[in-house]
Every structure is written in structure tokens, then in C-alpha cells.
Amino acid sequence: MSQKTFENQPKLGRLPIPPLEETLARYLRSIEPLCAPSDLSRTTSYITDFLKPNGLGRTLQQRLIDLDRSSPHNWLDDSIWIKKAYHEWRESVVVNSNWYLMFADDPSTPKECLGIIEKGTFGEWQVKRAAHLIVQILDYKESIDSERLPPDVTRLYPLCMHQYTRCFGVTRIPQHNCDALAYTPHPATAKHILIIARDQFYVIDVYDEKGRRLAAGDIAFQLQQIIEDVKKTELDPPVSVLTGDHRDAWTVAREHLLSIPQNRATLIDIENALFAFSLDDYTSGLNLDDWNRNAFHGLNGHNRWFDKALSFSIENNGRASLNGEHSPCDALIPSIVVDNILKTPVPSSLQKSGFEIPLPRRTRFVTDDRILKDIAAAQERVDKIIADSDAILLHFKEYGAHFMKSIGKVAPDAYMQMVLQLAYYKLHGKVVPTYETGSTRQFLHGRTETIRTLSNESKAWVEAMENSSLSSKEKYAIFQTATKAHSQYTRDASNGKGCDRHLFGLRCCLKEGESHPLFTDPIFAGSQVWLLSTSGLSAGDRFSGTGFGCVYPNGYGINYLPGNAVLKFGIESKKSSTETDSKAFRESVVNALRDMRRMCEDVNGKYNGRL
Template structure:
């Protein structure tokens, strides 16, 4: 049995002669090495904190300033303009052979140099923050960059040069600005105009103007005060009220999934794929801890906020009766694994050394070969994380607060991440969209009890070596996990590799202790709670219709020939497809990021505009000339791109209104306008998945190394969730979700409308399509 191989540092027995200690030298050696490793990490964090704290300065630049000051003194040039002498006079009179006038002079020059150096760092940081507050470059047409923007770009590049670490720019990033209430109200009314008839619009307009004139000024003052005091006036409330306070299941409703490469297969050995991937993930974690990952830079010069990456590993969402909390640990040396209804704890290190991929493969194969059955109540235990949050919180407090259950639960919640070894096989078939759709369903919810939905992410590996992620949403947004995933896929494919038989490279260490089987004592009352959570989760999962497909007729390359952004092209196609599907327009959500600001997360782009609605109506009528349709499309595209830029630069609509609503609740006042705004359903929720963010490999050289991105569940019961990835020059992947219980939606039908809408818009510009 696996649990018989647990490592013990020492044993003792009581005998008539006293206490007999039997020490294990091997175990003590590992304890010693582990302690050394912990101290190394502390020292690395201290060093990184110092280097990050003085960026863009460095110890070398400090030494240069000191040498310049001392050198000028020897040349009888006082560059301090008397400050060195002033500091020297203020030094306490010393005693002893080392307190000579020469040493006091050197000390004074060192103090002056340090002050000048620190002042220079402060000046450079404030200047960089001021420069990064300029966003005019985003609104300039491609190829028409102004002289001012060119000078700005040179200045930013000079101030952000050197070798920045992951968090070097955090204190130089500007704060997210609070928009004017009048601007937000105007943009809001403009966004809902195509959705309302005249009577409905005038009602909405009256509510908005009344709010703007009476209640908004008071709420805005509190919000501005918070923006002065807090690092970001949105992010903490967004995390708490949108994610952590939700009491409905996070499975489907919040968590999202990410897919593997679909056109290539590195190995079909399940344990081998897992060995390489887990090793790569912990290598990435080590780089995160040491801040060796370069910050993401827009245009190669504008830094993005990196704070979300801090909680990628060692993080678990802990349920509460009213609100959940995110538990993040500084370190975790194991992963938790689920297979055939059993839970295991797998150590990632031997002493201070990370296990090699072949050793990890051995450990995972031992789990696959373990014939032991699940303990009573163990098989469906993870369904607790898939059901209601309040029910899970109550069960956790009642049944998992002491004894073996607490120890086993701690092993899962304190793991670096969760691993699910599935018994199914999934793949992608170009001739059968059902394969990709089933693959997505397996990652989105599985069988409702083979994922630990509370972990920051669950790594799912199928029996044929295919894999994917199920990711909890509260700790970060999708682009953050995308960095990790691109690193994993690139490293696995191009750096680690496999043998001819599909195993990890190297020779395994068979002396490694076996994985530890977690022990549970789950009473019948708890088993009943688990079953109820499972039934809730199963009903939710069974209601999700997911349709995933690969659009092969054209991609980014041919869209650009229409002289528009690929994202605007797809968003307008979605509006056309939705109108054909439902016969009306709806409130549309597109996620954009605000990471050019400190601790920025997301903002909403309201993609259904008057311009896009005018284009769609003209297309549906079918009586307009092609030139007129082209003109309407360009206006809609330009409007969408402008809205996206406004959202990215802090001038969005929805986060501002959301925060005003939170302030109103704190003040105990109610606004009919805000209540209506916050209750409006997003019947079309969309998101673009970015690719090749960290450039692990050249997609032009390896065109088959395509991952389709991922997807999420529908936001509204009678709506669609659409995620898409414009994957290179000739491919677009779509993930469409809806609910079977709605008679108004059908994911596959909507997917067919999207296909046709893309083709119809391309035909307007006479863009030739590739052979299908």
C-alpha cells in the first residue's frame, strides 16, 4: 500500500533501560537540505526586494556615484556645493584610530552620494510614472505616429532600460483614474440606445440624469477619496463582490478551462506527459519566486502590471458562509493528485532538489498502478467544491476541522496545485466538431467530482496524454494563466522531449518513497452532504451545451486585408450572428484588460453599438450596395476599436458604475438607476484569448503547434458565452456555451451563424478564402 511508505525522521521506543532513539540519517539529511533550501529562498527574496526597490538604479550605479564624488574631491572640485562639508560637521565626533578626518570625509561623501543616488531613483520613477500616464499613442492610427509620441516612446525606453525583474515596474505604474460621472453616464446611455425603443430609452435617460444630478456627486467624492488612498479603486471590490461573495457554484459559473495543443501529440503515455508538465510548472514557479520572468511589455516598451502572478501557485479558495477567502502560501513542496476516486500527495522534491521529469513520471505511474479502492465517501468528495459555497463552508467546518479529515484536506489545500488523472481519452478531429466539444466539456466540469474547483488551477491529464486546465477565476484573469500555459507547452515540446517509446528522458530513481495516500474518515452525514452537492453540480453540468469548432477558411492574415483589427472583425461578426439567431440585439460584454495601471484587472467593452447595429440591419435587409455596407462596417469597426482603447485606458463604463453602486450600499442609500444597471443581463458574453504572449517558439516555423485557447459557461441562463482565439494567419477557434434549459438558445446553431457571418463580411471586401 502507498501509505506504508511514508518517510519518518526518527522513531523511539520506551524500554526498561530508558528511551531508545533510532535516527534515520537519510531522513535527517533531507530535513537539513530542505532547511538550507528555505534559507536560500529567503536570501533570494531579500536580494530581489533590494534590487527591485532601487530600480532603475542598481548597486553598480550607486558605486559609480560614490566614485564620482570621491574622485572630484581629490581633484579639488566640490560637486556637492558644500553639502559634504556640512554632513561632515554634523557627524558625531568619534574616538579611536579609525575616526580620522580622512575616514569622516569618506563617510560624508558616501552619505551624500547615497542621497543623490536615492533622489535620482525617485526622480526617474516619478518621471516614468508620468510618462506611463500618457495613452495618446493608443489612439493614433497605424503608421501615423505623431512626433510627440515618438519622443515619448524614446523617453520611456530610456527610463525602462536595463534588466528589469518581474515586479520592477510596479511602483512606477500609474493608478487607475476615476472617470467623470458625466462621461460615464453619457457613454452608458450611448451603449444602451440600440437596445431600447424610444419610450424605454427616455425612461433610462431620465433615471440617469436624476442620478447624475442628485446622488452621483456624493458617491463620486468617496470614490475619488478611495482612489487617492488605495492602490486601485476597483480591484479589491471586484475580487470580493464579483467573485468571493458569490454563493452559487463556481463550477461552470466562474471557473474556465484551457486546452492543449490539438494538432500534435507529444506522447500517449499519461504519466510521462504529466512528469514533464509538472516539472515545467514548478520550474516556472521557481522563476516567479526569483522574479526571473520578464514583465509583459506592450509595444515592447510599456510595462503591464504583474501583481496577479503572485498567487498562481500555492493558492486555494477557502469557502465561507458569507464570503470566501483566498489562501496563498509562500511555499508548497507537493501536489495533490486524484485518480479513480482516491487522493494522493506527491512530493516534488528530494531534499532541496526538484525531482526530474522521469522521477515524477515514476511517481504518477505508481498512482496509476495502485489497485486500492476509494474509502467510503472519498470518490465524490470533490463535489463539495462544485456545489453551493455556503453548503461547502458548513460541511468543511463540521466534518473537516479536526482529525484525519483536516490533515487530508490540508494536504489538498496547501498543495502547489491539483492534478486529475482521468480515465477518458480526448482528441481533436478536423472532421468532427463533437470531439473538440466533448474535450471542452471534460475540462469545464468533468464528472463534477474529479476536479478540485477551489484550487488556483487543476491540471487535467487524460489517458491518451492530452491535457488541459480548469482554472479558478478569483485570483487572476485568463491572460495570466496563459503565460504559464505557453511556457509549459513550449518547454514540453521543444526543450524536454520524450524517448522513442513516449517516456520522459533519463533513468528513474526507484528508491523514492511512494506517493502518500490521503486518509479520510467521512461519516454518513457528510456523505449525504457530498451527494447533495454532487446532484446540484450534475444538474448544472448537464444543462451546459458547449460547441467548439475550428474555423479554417481564413484567419488574422486575410482579415487584415479588410484594413480592420481582427478583434473588431470578429466582434461585429458576432453581432450579425446573434441578430440572425435571436432577431434582436442584446447587451454584449467583451473583456479587456486594464493592466497598464497598477493592480489593474479587466474592464468591459460594450460591443453592441449604434454603428454595429446599423451595419447588421443593413446586412439583414440585403438591399444596400456593397460600398455602403463597407462604409457602415468601417464605422462600426472604428467605434469598437475606440471603445476598446477607452476601456484599456481607464475610461470604461461598467467598473465605474459598479464601484459607485458599492459606495451607495456602504452609505445605505439606493439608486433606481444603479439598481437597473447592475441587474441588466449580459446575454452575449465574449472574450478573446491571446496567444504567443511570451514567444516560446516561432508559430510560423511550427504552424501545427496550435492551442485553441479555452472557454467558459454562459453568464445568462438565456444567453451565450463565446470565447475565441485568432490562432495565426488561417485559423480561428471558437468556444460557444449556452444552456439546454433555454428554448431560445442553441450553441451549435449560433456557431453556424458565426461561420456564415464571418464569410459574409469577408465577401464584402472580396477577400479570398482558403480551401476548406
């Protein structure tokens, strides 16, 4: 008998609070590649003071333990993380926080839909695939709600399934100083989804009054009704652009929207919807980079509601993607959902339920001159964000994860991280703090910990790779040491023993007027300036690309999919930066991949390419 979705939840342990000595030793080692000896000596003295009996460090540790004891599930997730990591950050979620995922083309895609479809039109295939995807998404949601979805497990332990309950019906609400998530019980009680077309909002009830779910043919009919209506209707102003604005500006604009009584019902329609699905009346282009940018932020921030946890979109040629608001769940969980729904291709004909189906309903905002000014100001700011974002893709097809395991003889994730270290070093001639997302889902309500990829070992290896006097055998030996160090840090982070979340929690326990030089030391802040912000998802065979924005204006945001035969990278930097260049970095990644292949083959033999 298969396990129920949440059956393992009571068995999961709590996110640990490591001993101070462990965390600070790990932190000290992580900054060694960045520090001069004098800096390291100074930091060591700060750590010694922090650890002394009756010192501030001991007090903060006890406060953090008390926070854990008063937290129902997880000291970090319950009390700190969403607020500090996401909701207090006031910049636009567009590019800065939201992530995206591009779906591979459906195998049934008509040949005429592999090109550019006339702008300003909607397509028959677009409607058909959208209806099919909507049904697949609802099927997956129902498998979670009914607990038919088997729980995620590894070879060693079960994983927390809580984030699956944060995907549907969840919306971020802009508020002064700190945003919030609209409360959504699990299972989400809403029976409708939001459809956006030409910046107009429509509600589709995907369940009838008797609770019966509509079939794909029914939903296709409803989508066609929406298209016919939006073609002939007078278009309302693009209120959705406000969701891409600075959070404080959006908060004020939303409060004014709500001063007009009719708008509360419209916001409830939008915010309660299970998910959003946008129909784009254009093709972004045949170039993957163009499609990549449409998935990331839309052509100009229009036809999206960026605050929804899950916002799907489909261009008029049938290319589909997902844009995710980051705070309720990490991208890994929706990527698992999408990977599963894409297993079922669009059938030749869509089934209909046979019962009377509700017609779609348009839900509208009442606007005034002030709202129109807010939209215009938001558009100007969103345009600047989009214009500055240099987001591109790399599909590397010369080898993949199979080579990494069979010839490289290392874990693919460690290999990919070394690729990025070498690519950065080749291009910029230095090493920098590097963030990699590590999952702590073995713990109840666990989310992430930082894997600090930069290490003494990785620094030694990239320097060796650029040293022509060393043999491939010598470089490979240093490479093995670097990847083992990375894999060990990954295990530590997954076990709740990284240094970043613990130190973050300790800082959050400081009372007004308290400080310690450990936290004000420039090295402490500098070690978290993630000029390489990275994350890996699945093999991504059913995805065309994925990505997120850099976290510092002179850095890179890099998401990767290590498939057995194809390696996919999403790379983002800022055009305004004089230090970074996405296209140059992409070329450097290719060069690093080729150099590493030569090194591995020189030592372990030629790769025959067979999977």
C-alpha cells in the same frame, strides 16, 4: 540585461476614477441601441439629477475617491472586486464561474494514443506527458519566483505582473455568505503538488529536503507509484464532488468535515498544494466537443478539486487541459503560462535527478454517514449543472486573423466581435447587451473592465448586412465605422475609462437607505444583462479550445482564439433555455464569417491564403 519580473511595478499608475460626466456620457451612448426614445429621455433626466451640484452622484464620487485614497494599490481590486464579482456569488463554480483551456496534442504523441484508450486504465504516454508538463509548470513558477521571467509590456506601456503571484498555492475557501482565498505568500512556500486519481488524493513533494527540484523522470516514477496504489487500494468516497456544489452547501459540508480532527491536515495538503494535477483513467472521446466537456467539468464532476486556482488534468490518451478558479486571476494569465510551457515538446526520454526522491503520500479524508449524504446531494446538483450545459467548440479553418488584417483591414479582435454580433442577429433577429473582457493591466493590480461591444455603429452594421439592397461597398463602409467604434471603446476601457466598473464602484458606495433612480431604472439593469458574454485570448495555436459558461440562462458564453489560419470558438448555453441553442449559434457564426469574407473580398480583392 533583461528586466526582472516585477521591476516595472513601482512605475505603474493607479486605476483612475474618471469624471462623472465622462462615465455617464459613455453609459448613455451605450444604451441607445437598446432604448426607445422615451426610455432614453427618462434616463437622461436621471443623469441630469445625479450630476447636479450637491447631488447624490457628487457625494458618491467623493466617497469613491476616499476609497481610492485608503486603498494600497487599487480601489477596485483591493476593496470590492473579488468579493462582489466572485466570492459573494453562491452558485456552484462548476460551469458558472470556472473556465477551461485545452492543450494541443504534443507532437510526439504516439499514434495509438490518438484514439480511445480502454476505460479504467492509465497509459504510459499519459504518465510521461504529465511528468513533463509538471516540470515545465514548475520551471515557469521558478522563473516568476526568481524574477527571471521578463515583465509583460505592450508597445505603449508596461503591464502589471501581480496576477502571476496568484496562480500557485492559491485555493478558494467556502465560507458563509462570502468565500475567501487561503492566504498564500509570494513565492508560495509549499513544496508539493496534489495528484488526484479515481477521486483519491496524493501528495508529491517536488522538492527534496535540501530544496532540490525533482526531474521529470523522478516525477514519472512517483506518478506510476500512485497509479499502482490506486489500482489495488480501497477507494474512499469522492469528497472532491463537494467542491462543485452550491457554495453554501459546500461551506456547511466542509465545516462538518473539519469537525473530524484528522481532516484538517488533509485539507491543508490540498489547499496549500502548488497546483492540482488529475490523472483520468478514461478517454472522453475523439470528438472535440466531448473532450471539451471533460476539460470544463470532468465527466461527472469527479476527479477534480474545483477550488484550486489551477487544476490540470490529463486523460489516459495524453490529452491535457486546465481548469481555473476565476477569482484569484483572470484566464489570460494562466493561458500565457500554458502557451509557454507547451513550446517544449515531450522529449524521447525523461531525465532523472540521480538523488534519492521522496515517495508519494496518500492524504485521506475520514468520512461518516452525514458526509456521504452531503456527497450524494452534491452529486445530484452537479449532475444537473453538467446535464444543462451545452458546451461545444468550433474550429473554423477557411481563414483567420491574417485575412482580417490583410483583406478586412481591421484589428482581429474588433472583427471577431462583429462576427458574434452578426451571428446573434442572424439567429435571433435582434441585438443584445454584449460583454467583452477588457484588460486594465496597465494599472497596478488592474484586472478587467467591460467593453460594451453593442453600439449604435454595430447595430447599424448588422442591420445593413441583412439588407440585400445594399452593396458590399456600402456594407463595408458601415463595417469600418463599427470596428473603429469598438476599437475606441476598447482603448477607453483599457485606460480605465469604461463605464461599468466606475458605476459599480459608485453603487458600492451607497449607504443604507440611499438610492437613486439612475440605479433602479430597468434600463440600467437591462443594459448589463449580458446575453452575449465574450472574451478573446491569444492566437491559441498551441491550444485546442477554451471556454466558460454563459452568465444568464438565456444567453451565450463565448471564448475565442483568433489564430492566423484557424479561428477557434468555445460556445456555451443552457439546454433548458428555449431561446438559445449552441449548435445553431455555431452554424450562425460560420455563416457570419463567410458573409463577412465575401463583403471584404468584394471591396479589397481575393485572399490568397498566404501568411
